Amino acid sequence: MPKQVDHEERRRLLAEAVFAVIGTRGFEAVSLRDVAEQAGVSMGTVQHYFPTKQQMLMFALSHMRARVLARLQATLAALHEPSRRDLIRAATAVMLPVDPAGREEACVNVAFFSAATVTPAYAEQLRTGYGRLLAVSVATFREAAAAGELRAGVDPEQAAPELYFLTQGLVGPILVGLYRPEEALALVDAQLDRLFRA
Template sequence: MPKQVDHEQRRRLLADAVFAAIGTNGYESVSLRDIAERSGYSMGTVQYYFPTKQQMLLFALAHMRDRVLVRLTAALDRLDQPTSRDRIRAGAAVMLPIDEAGREEACVNVAFYAAATVTPAYADQLRAGYERVLTVSRNNFQDAAVRGELRTGTDPDREAQSFYFLTQGLIGPVLLGLYRPAEALALLDAYLDRVFR
């Protein structure tokens, strides 16, 4: 009886190899051959799933959403009766390169951000991702406002955007070592202290 192959799982494993390659050697170094070596699959297998490097990279970029969601769900599950602030902070911490998975995802995000300026397909995916996360951020801050958790006079939409872009703005400095992860988290906490009761 032929062996059953989970094609989606195999694609995800190849995408994870792309993350590792970009995190180790940068975006420019990624090749189908490198991903075959990293994943342990043959070159033919990699090309079966991704005939071109761009198709592979586009899939990896889309896969980032799933990876982040798994880590965010795990972070939220570790919280005991979380407040809106707890959920917002957990989401921001997942986006920062404060552990190996976060570092890989941040490297991929930064690499694709640069490539997106000249590759519309990357720009479309990144834009859609930003819009999704901003919607979640707005919903979280609006929920906090409804629950009376925000300081009087706080505009939840404006603060949701400001906090999200503060988080995004810290990714590069943490990757480059300008800020340690604890310092970046302290900046996020200081921001949240100003807007939450």
């Protein structure tokens, strides 16, 4: 009986190979051949799933969003009776390059962000992803405000994007070694202290 192939799993493995190539050699190094080599498969296998480099990269970008979401869900599920502040802090940490998985995802994200300035399809995917994250963040801050957890005068509609874009602004400095992960997280904690009641 022929072996059953999980085609979605194979696509995900190729996307992970794309991430590894970007993380070690940069966005410009990504080619069908390099991804095939990284994944340990033939060029024909890669072309079977992704006839063009553009199709491969578009899938990789959508897979990155799914991968970050899976890490986020696992992180939140591991928390014991978390407060809303705990949830926001954990989600923020997942989006920062403070561990190997986060660092690889950040390298990929930065590469796609740069490419998105000249590739509308990448820009659309990134806008959609940012929009979803911001919507969830605003909703969580609204819940915290309704529960009386935010300090007086804190506007959830403003606090959520401020924290989110503080987080985004820390990615580059961590990647290039200007800030250590613990220093970046200390800045996040200081911002949370300004937003949440003790």
